[in-house]
Structures are given as C-alpha cells and as structure tokens.
Amino acid sequence: MELQDLYRDVILDHNRSPRNFGPLEGSSTDVQGSNPLCGDRLTLHLRLAGDRIEDVRFEGHGCAISTASASLMTEAIKGRTRAEALALFDRMHALLTDDAAVPDEGLGKLAALSGVREFPARVKCASLCWHTLASALQSSAPESVGAVSTE
Amino acid sequence: MSGAARTPVRPAEPAPFDVEAMRREFPVLTRLVHGHPLAYLDNGASSQAPRRVLEAVDDYARSHHANVHRGVHTLSEEATARYEGARDRVARWLNAASRTEIVFTRGTTEAVNLVAQSYARPRLRAGDEVLITHLEHHANIVPWQMVCAQTGAKLVVAPIDARGEVDPDAVEALMGPRTRVFACAHVSNALGTVLPVERLVASARARGIATLVDGAQAVPHCDVDVRALGCDFYALSGHKMYAPTGIGVLYGRESMLEDMPPWQGGGDMILTVSFERTTYNALPYKFEAGTPNIVGAVGLGAAIDFLGSIDRRGAHAHEAALLEHAHAALVRIPGLRLIGTARRKLGLVSFLVDGVHPHDLGTVLDQDGIAIRTGHHCAMPVMDYYGIPATARASFAFYNTFDEIDRLALSVERARRMFGGDVV
Ligand SMILES: Cc1ncc(COP(=O)(O)O)c(C=O)c1O
Numbered sequence: 001m002e003l004q005d006l007y008r009d010v011i012l013d014h015n016r017s018p019r020n021f022g023p024l025e026g027s028s029t030d031v032q033g034s035n036p037l038c039g040d041r042l043t044l045h046l047r048l049a050g051d052r053i054e055d056v057r058f059e060g061h062g063c064a065i066s067t068a069s070a071s072l073m074t075e076a077i078k079g080r081t082r083a084e085a086l087a088l089f090d091r092m093h094a095l096l097t098d099d100a101a102v103p104d105e106g107l108g109k110l111a112a113l114s115g116v117r118e119f120p121a122r123v124k125c126a127s128l129c130w131h132t133l134a135s136a137l138q139s140s141a142p143e144s145v146g147a148v149s150t151e
Numbered sequence: 152m153s154g155a156a157r158t159p160v161r162p163a164e165p166a167p168f169d170v171e172a173m174r175r176e177f178p179v180l181t182r183l184v185h186g187h188p189l190a191y192l193d194n195g196a197s198s199q200a201p202r203r204v205l206e207a208v209d210d211y212a213r214s215h216h217a218n219v220h221r222g223v224h225t226l227s228e229e230a231t232a233r234y235e236g237a238r239d240r241v242a243r244w245l246n247a248a249s250r251t252e253i254v255f256t257r258g259t260t261e262a263v264n265l266v267a268q269s270y271a272r273p274r275l276r277a278g279d280e281v282l283i284t285h286l287e288h289h290a291n292i293v294p295w296q297m298v299c300a301q302t303g304a305k306l307v308v309a310p311i312d313a314r315g316e317v318d319p320d321a322v323e324a325l326m327g328p329r330t331r332v333f334a335c336a337h338v339s340n341a342l343g344t345v346l347p348v349e350r351l352v353a354s355a356r357a358r359g360i361a362t363l364v365d366g367a368q369a370v371p372h373c374d375v376d377v378r379a380l381g382c383d384f385y386a387l388s389g390h391k392m393y394a395p396t397g398i399g400v401l402y403g404r405e406s407m408l409e410d411m412p413p414w415q416g417g418g419d420m421i422l423t424v425s426f427e428r429t430t431y432n433a434l435p436y437k438f439e440a441g442t443p444n445i446v447g448a449v450g451l452g453a454a455i456d457f458l459g460s461i462d463r464r465g466a467h468a469h470e471a472a473l474l475e476h477a478h479a480a481l482v483r484i485p486g487l488r489l490i491g492t493a494r495r496k497l498g499l500v501s502f503l504v505d506g507v508h509p510h511d512l513g514t515v516l517d518q519d520g521i522a523i524r525t526g527h528h529c530a531m532p533v534m535d536y537y538g539i540p541a542t543a544r545a546s547f548a549f550y551n552t553f554d555e556i557d558r559l560a561l562s563v564e565r566a567r568r569m570f571g572g573d574v575v
Contacts, residue, residue, distance in 0.1 A: 002518075006514065038509075038527075039534065063510035121514075
C-alpha cells in the first residue's frame, strides 16, 4: 500500500478546492456529523424537492479524506432520488470496508476512495459524510434529525 | 600520604549520554514500519518498555505467579513479595513518607477518580468549588465534573495564555473561601507546558485547600519528590514511564488517605466481613479492592529499577536537547505553527501545518515509519482555546535521536508539499 493509493490526485484536488462548499439557501435539511476522535465536523445541507435531492452543500472542517469524500459525495448525489442516494451509500460502504469489493463503473470519481480501506484508521474519515447523509435521508421527518457521530 | 607533587584530581567529566546504548535496551526500536526504521515519537501517549521490564514481567509470569495476600504457599508468597516490593520501589522513588501512601491503580485516570469520589465527594457541599486549569487532560476534568454534579459544587477553571502558560497569580486569585480542591497537571500533555506546581501547591495548602497533581507527563521526564512538592495527592501512569499498561499510582498523604472511605468494595480491602458489619483493611489495601494488576506492578517496579540504573541527568539533558532541536527544525518549515510555546516545556512539541490536517500528517509520517499522535490529545478545552480541532504532537523519550527528529521535519515538509504547499 502506497500513500498515492490513499491520496490520489482527485482527492488532493477536492481537498484543496472542495465543491459545493458553504451554506445553502433554502435548505430543507441540515444535519451535523462529527468524528470526535480527530475533531472532524461537517454540516450537510440538503434541499429536497419531493423525493429528489435538488441541491446539496456542506460546511465544516476535516482532514483531506473527509473533505474530499464530502465534496465528491455532493457531486454524486445532486439530482438523485433518496433511494438512489441510499443505494450509493451502500456501495460506498462496501467499497470502504470490504476488501473484496471492486469499484464498479457507476461510482465514477467516488472510486478514487477505494484506497482508504487499506488504511483502517482512516475509514471513518471517508464515511463520515455518508453516514451523515444516510441519517438525513432515512429519517421520515428529516428536519428532526439530530447529530450523528462516527465514534 | 606522600605530600609532594601529586597531579590535582579533577572531578571526572561526566560521560556523554550514550543514546545508542540506550536504544539497545528497547527491543521494539529495531523494528521497521512500512520499510523504514521505526521513529517512535509518541511517548506522551505511551512509552516503550526496556528489556529489564519485559524480562521481569516474563519471569514473574513464568515462575512466580499466584494471587497475592492470600495463600501460604510458595508462589503466593513470591508473588506477594514482588507486588509489595514494587510498592516499596515506588515509595522510595517518589520519596513518599511511607509505603502505605502508595495505592496501585489502573493509571492516572483511576487515581483521579478515586480522589474525586473518596476524598471530594463526601466533603463537597453545594456552592463549594473545585479549581482546575484550562490545560488539563480530560482525566483531570471529567472526574471533577462528575463529583460537582453529585454534590452541587462548582468547577472553576484557571485560564491559560497564548503561550500555553498558567499564570500563578491568576490561579491564586481564584483560590477562594469555598475552594476545597485544587487539581492541576504537572506537565501538559497537549502543549508540554511545565506548570509552576511548587508555588501553586504551596498557595493552596496555605489556604487549606487539598491538592492533586496529575503527574502522568512529568514522571517520564523529571524526578519527582512528593514531600518536597508538598501535594496531598500525586497521580501517575506506568505505561508512560516504560512500564506496562494497566498499572498506575495514587500517592496520597497518609493523613488524607486515613480519613477517606474505601472507593470500591470487595476482597483484599477488608479485615472482617459479616452481613452486619465489615471492617476495612489498613492503608493502602483499603483502596485496592479485588485482585490487583500484579504483573503490572512487577513491571512498574522493574521500570523504576531501570530508571534508577541509568544516567538520569544525562537522559534528561538529552531530552531537553531533543526538544530544542525539534523546535529549531520545525519552525524552519514554512506555514508551520507551534501550539504551546511556554518558557518551561518538557518532552513534547505540538504543531499545525497550513493546509495539512493533522490527521493526514499522521498518515504521511506513518508511511515514513514515524509515529506521532494527532488529534485533540484528550484536551478538547485546550483545542477550543486555540480555536483548532486538533494538533500533531511529537513526544520524546531519552531513546530518541536527533536523526529521528530530522526525519520528522523532512517528512512534515514532504506532507506540506503533497497537500498543496507548492501551488500548481
Ligand atoms: C496529563 C495526563 N493526565 C492523565 C492521563 C491519563 O492517563 P491514563 O490514560 O494512563 O489513565 C494522561 C494520558 O494520556 C495524561 O497525559
């Protein structure tokens, strides 16, 4: 396992210039996620139109892995339905934790995160945004969702 | 005596500290991590054990293990002798007045909890105050918060300044008529600051305030004399001073311990038990309910023997030189900021690098075989004070080398470039 497998160019790029970063006007759901062990904290803003994620942005601070993961996630889920986003969550979960999982075509840039599973201490960094998303979406009343933590 | 022409005898120059010989005492230091020689710079979290400790632990487990204080058989007597022998070593090493003042605990955390629950809880009344400082480890915050919640007492926190120092005047100003306990670190684990504990303890005592010093980060780097310091309680962890995990010490002034009820109930801490009435055992057994960590104590005793056998002055001077070298090497790195610049520091350096999260730094350094700690170091209030979520921390032991610190600096520089120090 090499450092370049973890910090691929896509990840370094999204860390340096995160996409969809900042507050979201008219958001319908705002959920906080934190990883107390390393102090990563992020807030995910979603604007849901019916079943569809019309817009998504995030704020907070974290390491390169958590920042890039959140940035890539916002790109991947914008415009998707709840069910599509949750299916993506499952595939990412497998990619980050299951050694046998192979990144499939449909993951696009998210596949760049497959190196994380070789660094067990960093899996939580990459999954924080996804757990935050899942908790936002799974709740039937998203506005009432509290905070999630990966610890 | 042949009076005439004798060459005047000059005191021999002390031999320079031989770090390579020291390293040979620590088997783990020869291992590779990701193909590089291990540079273990996470001693503040837990230090490595020397051969002498490993052998004592092994010998105990192979040949002498039995329960203590129970059997008349040979092994039980040998185990008891070794366990109690470790207590004697700790007592001498800390210069306690008596071996009965040494209570074995799981570590610093348990020692602080013991004092909070057994000393403070029965004494604190609503409106009383417990005074700590802003740079404490969570182990010296949360037990006090818990006992405050139980009693209605108030937790008062003395400030730190931008350097990470504690101004003794400011602490003394907070020692009021309702202050019952003053607890502070001897050395900060997040910043390396050495606190003016001698003065603070004296001021507290003069006001009738009980004092606890958290010595977890001090004992690996300096000799501690609890009677000279004058504190009522002193807490430490074996695993930060070359002993195994799961063993620590609460030193308590005998008159204080005598007046405290047992903390936990069970075997060993009693003299007689009937369903009507139990009489408690004498000090220190009153505070050691249940079968203790015998092998841990044996390891701690061996660690103290080890420390007694080395050139400690040389070792401490070497550690001070390492710290100075680390400061000098790190501040040369563009965008690097030291967190904690107290005038008196021991054993560690905390820092941040612009554009590189400490967590990423930790991973990059690990790939180069360098072990450091990244995170909040169980001192979240310190992080909040500086408005940062985490730092990277390199912490030293006398087996570290200047070369390891140079490798640290090189690796930090590499990480900086990797994460965008060179704008493309
Ligand atoms: C200053 C300080 N206090 C308390 C502790 C807690 O020690 P332990 O976890 O061994 O109980 C530590 C160790 O991290 C420390 O550095």
